[in-house]
Amino acid sequence: MVGEFNRRDNIMFSRNLSPLRISSAGKFNLFTPPSSPASYPSSPLLTPSSSAVDLASSPSCSSCPSTPFSCNISTPATFVTQLSFHEPLIPGLPDDLALECLLRVPYASQAVARAVCHRWKSFLCSDEYILARRNSGFAQPWLLVLAFHRVSGKIQWQAWDAAHRSWHIMAPMPCKERICPPGFGCVANLEEGALFVCGGMSSDMDCPMDAVLKYDLFRNQWTTMGSMSTPRSFFASGVIDGKIYAAGGNSTASHELSSAEVYDPVGDQWHPIASMGTNMARYDSAILSGKLYVTEGWSWPFLSSPRGQIYDPKADKWEDMTSGMREGWTGLSVVLNNHLYIISEHDSTKLKVFDKEGDIWKHVGGAPMPSHMALPFSVNTVGGKLVVVARSLHMAIGTITVSEEEGKPLSLVEWQPVPAPDAFSDFIPSHSVVLFV
Structure with missing residues (x-):
């Protein structure tokens, strides 16, 4: 060849x-790239070393069954009826049984399955199959990482298959302008099974954007969605009950915003919500107990305490963050088992957990972050474990155990390094989200 x-x-x-x-x-x-004919082409990168952790097998991940046949799949009768008018999916098997077999085909093997015949290709790319697989319990976690080249500034989305410990290049994000990656708001909508990239900033003109892009991991395809009501960059974002929230951020001339809005994927429209009452750009944000937490973080010369706001979508109301939470919020946050953690940008990048009763951040015991992990970080969770992506896309998997000492909870973290391929040496992470396919 x-x-x-x-x-x-x-x-x-x-x-x-x-x-x-x-x-x-x-x-x-x-x-063969895991994409439909209409999607952008993709190709795999190097497979990481064997030191990677099989996160998909973690029992704490509710979307990953402990055995391949532990889920009771409920298949719409109309879906099976539609299949019955054609030749069998698998000769000798009823289509309802064939469907349950094909639902168990891992996403990484979907491209091979689609090449079997035209019927399988059409069937495995159908909306009905994708929805059935999403609801079946056999979907596996993939970590999607937005990275940019430290010299050229070129952006590239990478997908890490947690089950097979391999990296894959995603379809290029359609973006004509030269942009500043940290300015985006990137969220995963699990109900839609899609990644949404909102807003951002054009680095050539220092101008915020209102564009919204939707990425379908199963089809490896980008789609342009309804624009935001207000162009914004460096804003707080998160998903609550299937809706995407955006608050604050920078407008033109780097003026900070107080406005906020919500996106309904069903109607593909943005609607205004209550204003924060104070102009504020995002340092970090988190979704905890159905509320959106936003902090602006400390800034030089540290003459005033950082501001922080909490939004309750049920009441459409903002409230001030407690002083202990906002003053100690000095790193990127992640929520695990309804506890808010941060990896501090100072203090040797130690892991901290917020104690709501005492309104203080407490150090999590255990070994420090692996020495090869260099800022900036992107943080998420997969399979009940912390996943930290660092410069050059090196990773560290954190396992947290909680015990009691003198009647008080004691948290410990154990880190396991996951070296990245050499091809990633010049890449810097900006955002990371988790999808199940």
Whole structure:
């Protein structure tokens, strides 16, 4: 086979543009991108080392069954009826049983399954199949990471398959302008099974944007959605009950905003909500107990205490954050088991947990963050574990255990490093979200 070899990504492309992955043994393996014909093409990068943790097997992940056949799948009768008018999906099996077999095909193997025949290809790309798989309990977690090249500034979305411990390049995000990646609001809407990238800032003109892009991981495809009511960058964002909230941020000329809005994916429209009452750009934000928490963080010369706001969507009302929470919020946050943690940008990047009763942040015991983890970070959770992505896309998986000492809870964290492929050495993470496919 005649082709070109890309030394940077260790990928060979034949003349028909089918990517070949190089295994650790030096052999070429044909890999078909997990995308429908209408989607952007994608190709895999190097497989990480064997030190990666199999997060998908964690029993605390409710979307991952402990055994392949532990879920009772409820398939719409109309869906099976529609299938019965065609030739069998699997010869010799009723279509309802064939459907349950195909629901168990891992996402990483979907491309191979689609190549079996035209009917499988059409069926596995259908909305009905995607919805049935999403509700089946067999979907696996994928960590989507927005990274940018530290020299060229070029952005690239990477997808980490937690079950198979491999990285894949996602379809390029359609963005004509040169942008500032940290300015986006990136959220995962699990009800939609999609990633939403909202707002942002054009780095050439220092101008906020109102664009909204939706990414379908199953189809590896981007779609332009309804624009935000107000262009904004560096704003708080989060998903509550299937709706996307955006608050504050920067407007033109870097003026801070107090306005907030909510997006309904069903109607593809943004609607205004109660104003924060104070102009504020986001340092960090989190969703905890059905509320949106926003903090502006400390800023030089540290003459005044940082502000913080909490939004209750049920009451459409904002309230001030407690002083202990906002003053101690000095890093990126992540919520695990309804506890709010931060990885401090200071104090040797130690992990802290917020104690609501005492209104203080407490250090989590255990070993420090692995030495190869360099700022900036992006933080999320997969399978009941913390997942920290650092410069060069090196990762650290944190397992937290909680015990009692003298009647008080005692938290400990144990970190396991996950080295990144050499091809990622110049990339810096900006955002990360988790989707199940």
